[in-house]
Every structure is written in C-alpha cells, then in structure tokens.
Amino acid sequence: MLVAAALIVVALACVPHVLAQTPRASAPPSGASPSEPGRSSSKLDKAAASSAQAMAKYRASLEPVEAMYERELARQTELAEIRQELYERGTLSASDVQQGRRALVKAQKDVDDIRRQRLEVDRMMVEMRMIEVGKQRPLARGGYEETPGLVRFNGPAPWSLAEDVPKLQRFFQARFGRSLPISAHGQTPLHDRMGFDHRNALDVALDPSSSDGRAFMEYLRSSGIPFIAAWGAIPGAASGAHIHVGQPSPRLVGRR
Incomplete structure (x- = not known):
C-alpha cells in the first residue's frame, strides 16, 4: 500500500503544467482608426464591418482556450481529491x-x-446588432418598437450616467431586493478596442425576456429613458442578452 501511495505521489509531482506552455487568446485588434474630418459614411461602414469580423474571429479563438481551461480545472479537482486522501x-x-x-x-x-x-x-x-438595426430603421423621438428578440425605445428624457444610474439602482434594489447587474458602466477597454463610443451608456446584464428584464424596461420607458434590448440567437454568440441604456452609440472613435 505504501509503495502504491508513493507512486501516486511521484505521479502528482510529475504532472505537466500544460497551461504554462499554452498561449492565451489574444485581444481583438482595434476596429477603428483615428477619426478624420469629412470621412465618408462608406468608410465608417467598412470600419464597422472590420470590427464585426475581428470580434467574430476573437470569439472563435476563445472557445478552444475555454475548453482547455475547463479540462485543466477538472484535472486539478481530481488531483485535489487524491492529495487529500493521501x-x-x-x-x-x-x-x-x-x-x-x-x-x-x-x-x-x-x-x-x-x-x-x-x-x-x-x-x-x-450591441453590434443593435447598432445595425438602428441604422436601418431609425426611431423617431419617443418612438417604441418591439420585434422578436429586440426592443427599442427612443426616450425623450435627458440621460446621464451620473444622475440617472443611482435612480435605476434604487428602483431595482427596491423591486427585486438585489443589486442592478451592471455589466458595463460607460466606456470599457473592449469598447475602446472595437471603436465604439460607450461613454454615456450603461449595459445591464438582464435577459429582456425575463420578468425582471421586462419590469426594468417598463420602468425605463415610463421614465422616458432611451434603451435598446436584444436577446435570442446571434450568429457566433452563445449568450450576450442585455439591456443597453442610453442612446445607441454607432459612432466609431479612434483609440486614445
């Protein structure tokens, strides 16, 4: 028995560190170049298409890395049980x-x-899908549209992160007894890299088709706050349903 245990200990000590030799998925390339006065809309469209392609490529690169990390987690979990027993x-x-x-x-x-x-x-x-829909079917001020997997409201009320986010947080806390699940408050590094101006926008990680998502959108609409929400099947994306509060931000901006 002691010989067998000793062999297991040796095996544990010799387990290869596979992740140390495996490159991580690289960040997506920047999808925008610095803005130039008078740049045509066709150039913006090409830059947007380039951003979408870069994002899809980056998304695909994450899948094998995630699978590898999950295998390593399963292996380390099993080894932890063996170590504890020994x-x-x-x-x-x-x-x-x-x-x-x-x-x-x-x-x-x-x-x-x-x-x-x-x-x-x-x-x-x-969010790219939201922007594309907004370009194809602009909403009039105060307009509301609900289609399968997409809800838009061009609210007339002024919107400010500093003044309005605390109100949204108080509403959600009082209604559901938990914090508002904010996934992006203003500009983020990923928005920077992909060239989207998200400085005055808020992303909330709620499924718009859920009861709390519906209640949150109803509150936004009753307050006149603009939003756009999407869920359902997005090519290349397994999840990502959320509610974007504020005006859509289609403008491509240069990296600072």
Missing part, C-alpha cells in the same frame, strides 16, 4: 496539499476569466 493516510505532507489547492484555485480563476471574456464579447456582438 494526506489523511499520512503519505503526503500538508505543504503538498496546500500547493495542490493553490493550483486548483488558479485553474478555477482561469476558467472564470475566460468565461467573463466570452460573455463580454457576446454582449459586444449583440
């Missing part, structure tokens, strides 16, 4: 167990981080 038998030191726990924590963090990146990309792909 420790209880007295054939493995406490320091070895702690080292294994640190490896498990790192594996979990890698999975959480890559999933967060994927969700951000999915939300951005949904």
